[in-house]
Structure formats: structure tokens, C-alpha cells
Amino acid sequence: MTSRQRFVAESDGLAVGMASVGDAGSSRAGSVTSFWVHPRARGKGIGDALLLATVEASLAAGYDELLLWVVETNHHAQRLYERHGFQRTGAIQLVRPGDNHLEYEMSRKL
Numbered sequence: 001m002t003s004r005q006r007f008v009a010e011s012d013g014l015a016v017g018m019a020s021v022g023d024a025g026s027s028r029a030g031s032v033t034s035f036w037v038h039p040r041a042r043g044k045g046i047g048d049a050l051l052l053a054t055v056e057a058s059l060a061a062g063y064d065e066l067l068l069w070v071v072e073t074n075h076h077a078q079r080l081y082e083r084h085g086f087q088r089t090g091a092i093q094l095v096r097p098g099d100n101h102l103e104y105e106m107s108r109k110l
Contacts, residue, residue, distance in 0.1 A: 016041035
């Protein structure tokens, strides 16, 4: 995959979710970024569908692994990722400079 693929979930013509996937800086790994589901659309399978789309795109691109980062307080997203086989790698980082929240790297072998 030479660029990022973006996926958008719509309901009644409105965007209710989105995700993108592309290179993780390694020819063998992909990275999920910009993953979001509108709060009113959560619990309806949209996150599952978007995450599966990123997995399928990563498989088609020939990646062996898929990586993502999740904020420590986003337990709903962590459960979604774990349900799809992602596990914490042990890597952590600040969300952004000046923000004391941490995010955890998660990985899934493909």
C-alpha cells in the first residue's frame, strides 16, 4: 500500500464513522489511524465493520501485522480492538505534547 486507504461509514447520508490504514514505516506492517465512530452510532457494528475493512485492506497489501494506538481512557475502543485480536505491545507514548494522557500501541498479526 503506497498511500493511506480511507473508509467512511454513512447513515442517512451522514458520516457516522471513519478509519484509515497505510504503511507503519515498515514494509511488513500497516497502521490504523484516524479511527472514529460517532457517539450516537456506537454499539451498532460500525466500529467492527470499519476495523474489518482496515484488516482486509492490510491483508490485500501484504502486511504481516497491523498496528494502532489507543488512548488509555478509551476503554470502549480498547475492547473493540481486543475483540478483533489486537493486543498491547507494551509501547506507550503521550497523546500529544502538553497532554498528560497516554496511549497504548496495540498489534494484531495478520
